Amino acid sequence: MFYREAGQFKTSYQSDQAILPIPQDRWFLFAVLLIAYVVIPTTTSEYMLQAVLIPFLVFAMAAIGLNLLLGYAGQLSLGTGGFMAVGAYMTYKMTTAWPDMNIIVVFMLSGLCAAGVGIIFGIPSLRIKGFYLAVATLAAQFFLSWMFNKVAWFYNYNPSGTITAPPRTMFGHIITGPEATAETRYMVALILVTVFALIAKNLVRGRVGRSWMAIRDMDIAAEIIGFKPYQTKLLAFAISSFYCGIAGAMTLFLWLGSVETEAFAINISFQVLFMVIIGGLGSILGSFLGAAFITLVPVLLTNTPHLLGVQMATDLQKHLEVMIFGGLIIFFLIVEPHGFARLWQIAKEKLRRWPFPY
């Protein structure tokens, strides 16, 4: 009834090519953005921002990065954590070396460093595929975290090997370091994620995204119709690693404030991979839904006994949380193997026919 395209006519190429051609979708997105930009920062508690929403944004960024590589270009990577570490450590190195440089510029530069590293570790993808490639990228994960632990230059020779985000300001606001309020850090993260999600969405709709999908669906056919696998795959690795690098920089500067390599360990790579799989391969929206599921549900489960007023031993509570969470993952994948993005699509289809389904 409310969600129906009947009677909506496209009269220009521009309106036909819009990201969201249906006005209802557009309004929905604007409403979400309005909530994210205006309602949440003014009404939410610091705990929600710091422990729930900022990690969600960081992981959404990383999941978009991995989704570009895995969902669109079809290259399986387990090096996400390593690429995030490159972003974090390079941002730290650059901002301590040149404290006056704008922190967002530093973020972008360290994203470029991560992209460079991504290209290097993407080279094996030209020869190997699938699970074999996963093993090659696993090497990136272990090599990078070993290197950041071993080479003292990366953490400015401090005795513990921990890097700490120094305070940096922009437009008169402190946006990083302990003095920055959760609201400010949330806003910076939100702006970064919005901008980069928009870029990613447009990338995958254009020539670049189509070349990735051609390679993903059948690389020989793609080569025959004129896509160079060499450039296409490495470009996918570069852009994906750029996103992961930014996510790593956000982890250090906007979320945790200080990290050691442990924060970018192999389980982060797996976590981001699960987000992409559960959210939906080849979908930008899926990256958000997957990140939301993996970061929000455990927090929700942790707080549920409290909400219900049930007194429970801490260890029992944690074990229950892990069990319920694991069960939920299995449940959702059985119900919808294509992830939340597909569920969303189905929901929209249903809504289109509501209230008279056939």
Next chain:
Amino acid sequence: MNIKKLTIAGFGAVAALSGLVTTEALAQNEQFIPMLVYRTGPYAPSGIPVANGFRDYYTLVNNRDGGINGVKIAFEECETQYNTKLGVECYEKLKNSGPTGASLFNPYSTGITYQLIPKASVDKVPILSMGYGQTAAADGRVFEWVFNFPTTYWSQASGFVRYVAQQEGGIDKLKGKKIVHVYHNSAYGKEANPTLEALAEKYGFELTLLAVDHPGQEQKATWLQIRRLRPDWIFMSGWGVMNQVAIKEAAAIQFPMDHFVGNWWSGSDADVVPAGPAAAGYKSATFHGAGDQYAIHKDIIKYVYNGDYAKAKENNLGEVLYNRGVVNAMFGVEAIRTAMNKFGNKPITGEQVRWGLENLNVTDARLEQLGMKGFTRPVQVSCADHETGGPIIIQQWNGKEFNMVSEWIPTMRDVVRPMIEQTAAEYAKENNIQPRSCT
């Protein structure tokens, strides 16, 4: 309704519920102390006794004395799994609980401590990282909100070197000796390295640093290297499962156990028991007594467990890490008491607890009143010195229990303090902190 609809509806419900997360309200006349614990995950064997020690001491104070100066303690556990990200989440959740917010945090993880140090001064919540965390925090001029008394990793490393010198028959005998430091490859494990390096240079012993990656279940390569090196002494900074594996490996290469000394996180019952009889002779540093023969334990059995000794033993009573939890809880409670004596016997804020920590003076007489005489050492904290550089003592596992085998060994303040001040100054410079004056 088919299963897909159900799923969609369920998803919607979860999304709606997630907006409702709040923390419960506590009684208005209680002093709230948050507890970051790890009762699950790979570090649970170390985490459980510590958490039980804290819990039992707070319960004891409530049951025996009716609280601190009459103000009951409210405490709440939050599971961190020794994971820094979960630790930060717990911190954010608990820092504003209770009528006056969190009194102080005991993170029980060097990684989490590093996360919380910058936040503490902003949120005005003090951190008591008792014998762990960032060593440089001992400089109270830079780290106003962080306390790591009674002694630190660096002091401990210097104490270990002094102990080796005693055993070898003099500080000059250290020359040419081979010492290996086996450490957990993390911020925690690396802490002792700079001190050991400085002392190696000063006293001319040969130092080899061998890292073991998290969580430390696989150490074959490390111990092969040690077998080749044939060191005279091994010092270990391990945690969790790494400790027992290392002790088993040392036994396997027939390294003399009495020359293998752990730091105070590598010397609890859970570390030595799995290695069986081979672990006998293993030594570790500590700063409090082992066993359950002190007056404080009798009180705990009486007031917390209603005289049920078996149940108390089930809850780790008298284990090394349990005792550490008790000591740590005692310092926290005494700091709150110190602050209450100044600010009044009502729930006090983190800022006031900070004052209490800085003016904490636990004398021998006070320890006797608390039933802890000989259990731990007196401590007097000051504005500039948040560490106090207290002495360490060496305990040895005889196959059944830990016994003290040394006198209290003074640490090398002359070496350690300048290093602390230098590192703190660098930290202050990097983070634009203006060190306060302590005169």
